[in-house]
Amino acid sequence: MNLLTLFCRSREFRERLGVSRERLYRLAYAWSHDPHLSDDLVQEAMAKALKNAGQLRNPKAMNTWLFSILANCWRDHFRRARPTVNVDDIVYCHEDTPEREHGQHEIVTRVRAAVGQLPLAQRQVLTLVDLEGLSYIEVAEIVDCPIGTVMSRLSRARRALKQHLLDLGPAESASPPKLKSVRLVR
Amino acid sequence: MKQPDDDIPGGVSEETLNAFVDDQLSAGERGDVFEAINRNRRLTERACELTHLRGMVQLAYRDCPKPKHLQPAPRHGNLLKGVAAAALLALGALLGWVVHPGPGGPGVLNETALASIARHDGSFLVSRVGAPVPAHGVRHVLLHLTSSNPQQMELALNRVQELMGLFPRDQLQVEVVTNAGGVNLLRANVSPYKARVEELMRKYPNLTFLACSNTVANLKRELGPGRVDLIPNTRVGPTAIHEIITRLQEGWIYIKV
Incomplete structure (x- = not known):
């Protein structure tokens, strides 16, 4: 491999990293619901990716590799912030924001609030599958757990979302009007 | 395939139904789920619900709020247009x-x-x-x-x-x-x-x-x-x-x- 090939690979890597920034940010935001924390996580993940670019063996798996780094940064963040709490047990509640208060009926706000109620581990799996369209095997690699755990976390996450979003929907909650009296007309 | 849960009809587990919706099953397993769905209307509804939920999550994070420094800067042309509009307004x-x-x-x-x-x-x-x-x-x-x-x-x-x-x-x-x-x-x-x-x-x-x-x-x-x-x-x-x-x-x- 000559120098030119190395240079081209490095340039391509940087370009792909730049393109992935939006996706990393969206994922980080879905996990944290905090724009500034998301930005910090993405910066940290990209810095680590640049530093350890040589570890990426298969360029086609770059996104999975980047998401793994982001997941590690996310874990590290909680280790730093709450060293004695198990990450998987944390229920990260959505904070009240003016946006939430004024747009509670909007679907985006409702869904974000429902996702915000999920335990972090479930939220991670759900967003990696739903937002990034990753396979269960890839998600298992990223979050470093067996595929069965991924499936059960995803299943629990969607069940909780269903309770928050679908079971309370107007279509299901609205009962038919009760008639006080019925007169039979022959 | 996992053992079916009590609340999931049609002999299909919740995890399997999720995997079916996410296209994570092999061809044989997909065939089994399709057959179960054809037999059981409730199972069809659950699959639709899961697809619907996935769409809602995708919609919810399509545009995430960003810190100021990540927001696109206003284009210079807009500034010029604004100045021109202000000048015209003043002249008017x-x-x-x-x-x-x-x-x-x-x-x-x-x-x-x-x-x-x-x-x-x-x-x-x-x-x-x-x-x-x-x-x-x-x-x-x-x-x-x-x-x-x-x-x-x-x-x-x-x-x-x-x-x-x-x-x-x-x-x-x-x-x-x-x-x-x-x-x-x-x-x-x-x-x-x-x-x-x-x-x-x-x-x-x-x-x-x-x-x-x-x-x-x-x-x-x-x-x-x-x-x-x-x-x-x-x-x-x-x-x-x-x-x-x-x-x-x-x-x-x-x-x-």
Whole structure:
């Protein structure tokens, strides 16, 4: 491999990293619901990716590799912030924001609030599958757990979302009007 | 395939149904789930719910709020457009204000001279800003011509002549400002009224003709420098709008043809 090939690979890597920034940010935001924390996580993940670019063996798996780094940064963040709490047990509640208060009926706000109620581990799996369209095997690699755990976390996450979003929907909650009296007309 | 849960009908576990919706099953497993779905309507509903939930999650994070430094910076063009719009608004407000009829009085030049110039057919628009023009002393009048229509040109020259007849030369200063098509009035090889303009210039030393420098520059760029000859003694001043605003601020009367 000559120098030119190395240079081209490095340039391509940087370009792909730049393109992935939006996706990393969206994922980080879905996990944290905090724009500034998301930005910090993405910066940290990209810095680590640049530093350890040589570890990426298969360029086609770059996104999975980047998401793994982001997941590690996310874990590290909680280790730093709450060293004695198990990450998987944390229920990260959505904070009240003016946006939430004024747009509670909007679907985006409702869904974000429902996702915000999920335990972090479930939220991670759900967003990696739903937002990034990753396979269960890839998600298992990223979050470093067996595929069965991924499936059960995803299943629990969607069940909780269903309770928050679908079971309370107007279509299901609205009962038919009760008639006080019925007169039979022959 | 996982063992079915109690709350999931059709002998399909919740995890398997999720994997089916996420396209994570092998061909054989997918076939089994399809068969179960065909047999059980409730299972179809659950699969639809899961797909629906996935769509809702995707929608919820399509546009995430970002810190300020990550938001796209406003384009420079928008800023320029804003400045241009503000300038136009200011100009409109200025002209609207000067068009508004002010209080008249015995010492003000607006009953006779301007009434005779401003025709009822709306061919002229008369405006004034600044202090009232005294009945005695020098009156300053600016005529603004923008049209290349010969009838408009003739009308403007007629009004200049009428105006000159109303006041003594030492009490009147008239300036005809042309831009756009109106500059044709002052182009030596194009003007249909070249002789009349020259005669007016010769006859009235208190009359000046001014061509907008922007329009002249554009003409030179389009036709070539040698093909834009103006009638001698024509002034090529600043831009027409600059001249008009300056004159209005000095208290001149503005008449738009």
